[in-house]
Amino acid sequence: MGAVASLLECVFLAGCQVRILGGSEEQAQLMYRYLRESLERGYGQFVKGQVTNRGCSFMGGAQVQVLTQSDRSVRGQHVQRLRCDEVELFEKEIWGAAQFVAQSKKGIAGRLEAMSTMHRPYGLMSELVKSAGQKGVKLFRWCLWEVIEKCSERSCSQCELWEDCQGRAKEAEGYFAIEDAIAQKRRSSKQAWRAEMLCKEPYREDVVFGEFEVRRHVREVGYNGNLPLYRSIDFGFRNPLACLLIQVDEKDERVFILDEHLKSRTTLAEQVRLIKERWPWKVAATYCDPAGRQRNEITGTSLTAEMAALGMPVQWRRSRILDGVEMIRRFLDPAEGESKLIIAPKCENLIRALKSLRYKRGAEGKLSELPEKDGVNDHIIDALRYFFVNRFARSWPTQEKKY
Numbered sequence: 043m044g045a046v047a048s049l050l051e052c053v054f055l056a057g058c059q060v061r062i063l064g065g066s067e068e069q070a071q072l073m074y075r076y077l078r079e080s081l082e083r084g085y086g087q088f089v090k091g092q093v094t095n096r097g098c099s100f101m102g103g104a105q106v107q108v109l110t111q112s113d114r115s116v117r118g119q120h121v122q123r124l125r126c127d128e129v130e131l132f133e134k135e136i137w138g139a140a141q142f143v144a145q146s147k148k149g150i151a152g153r154l155e156a157m158s159t160m161h162r163p164y165g166l167m168s169e170l171v172k173s174a175g176q177k178g179v180k181l182f183r184w185c186l187w188e189v190i191e192k193c194s195e196r197s198c199s200q201c202e203l204w205e206d207c208q209g210r211a212k213e214a215e216g217y218f219a220i221e222d223a224i225a226q227k228r229r230s231s232k233q234a235w236r237a238e239m240l241c242k243e244p245y246r247e248d249v250v251f252g253e254f255e256v257r258r259h260v261r262e263v264g265y266n267g268n269l270p271l272y273r274s275i276d277f278g279f280r281n282p283l284a285c286l287l288i289q290v291d292e293k294d295e296r297v298f299i300l301d302e303h304l305k306s307r308t309t310l311a312e313q314v315r316l317i318k319e320r321w322p323w324k325v326a327a328t329y330c331d332p333a334g335r336q337r338n339e340i341t342g343t344s345l346t347a348e349m350a351a352l353g354m355p356v357q358w359r360r361s362r363i364l365d366g367v368e369m370i371r372r373f374l375d376p377a378e379g380e381s382k383l384i385i386a387p388k389c390e391n392l393i394r395a396l397k398s399l400r401y402k403r404g405a406e407g408k409l410s411e412l413p414e415k416d417g418v419n420d421h422i423i424d425a426l427r428y429f430f431v432n433r434f435a436r437s438w439p440t441q442e443k444k445y
């Protein structure tokens with residue numbers, strides 16, 4: 043679609059400048075390749091000069107060029123059309139720079155187009171779709187049913203696509219083979235199928251807490267004076283300091299997250315003052331990152347010592363990241379009975395993090411066992427993790443043996 047639009051604009055709009063920017067070099071080249079194939083199928087007469095791997099020019103002064111994902115490539119461009127493909131994979135800095143590229147010239151309106159599958163919950167494309175109505179942006183959705191071929195011989199009641207199709211393929215006029223659709227559904231997970239082929243929801247197969255569901259784990263919950271109260275903190279300055287207010291029903295070990303505090307570029311003394319002012323109740327304990335014990339080379343003091351001096355003593359326990367993650371999972375989805383972790387709706391950042399935190403990918407795209415340090419979702423999850431490893435971890439006796 044992007045290639046066809048680029049071709050038609052360059053043929054019919056003299057002087058139109060089109061730039062293609064992909065989430066990766068391969069993605070941008072894919073759109074441009076479709077354009078080059080169209081030129082070879084009868085539109086070559088409109089081309090002026092040589093068609094290169096990076097761009098081509100047209101008789102009326104129009105031009106298409108492929109940009110790379112870099113500040114140097116994007117900044118300084120001022121053209122009528124910028125087509126961004128697989129926006130979900132864009133770096134936020136590059137997407138920010140792309141906002142200033144499209145400009146109206148020679149009677150041709152400036153236009154920025156963003157196309158992508160929603161790969162991530164709360165990802166860039168999800169944010170664009172959510173805000174489209176508020177910003178007056180035109181939104182187009184398409185999925186398998188816009189491109190599937192007409193179904194004329196199959197029995198709906200016996201078709202593997204019936205649950206999603208509901209007979210729509212009977213009226214279709216597309217090109218995508220029904221057999222291919224069935225084969226893809228068989229070899230993919232339900233989540234991947236719904237995200238990639240049906241445009242229903244962001245892909246969640248590589249999220250750390252796949253057990254988390256808003257309808258199951260989020261509901262109104264307030265402070266209960268009969269239950270012990272805890273705070274759990276992940277330190278930060280440039281990245282936000284994250285603090286959670288938590289209560290525990292010790293009878294059945296149910297955990298209630300009452301509120302959250304996130305604030306960056308604020309001194310520790312001010313953070314403590316804000317937390318105490320916001321939550322004036324007496325707490326049983328405040329837990330924190332064990333790295334807070336390390337002494338600063340300049341001041342000679344540690345964050346934990348500063349916290350104590352400010353009237354908020356803290357506790358900590360060493361643990362592996364995976365141990366804490368597994369404990370959170372156990373409370374989200376215990377082997378028996380209902381969930382033991384309930385979160386108040388006001389904890390928007392924690393809810394977002396539980397839905398969005400993903401496993402880290404290696405150089406070859408392989409998933410790690412550790413969560414990704416994305417600088418957005420990991421901090422508040424760390425605060426939650428410190429609470430569980432301090433409050434519920436068992437101390438097991440150790441034995442020394444010689445082999």
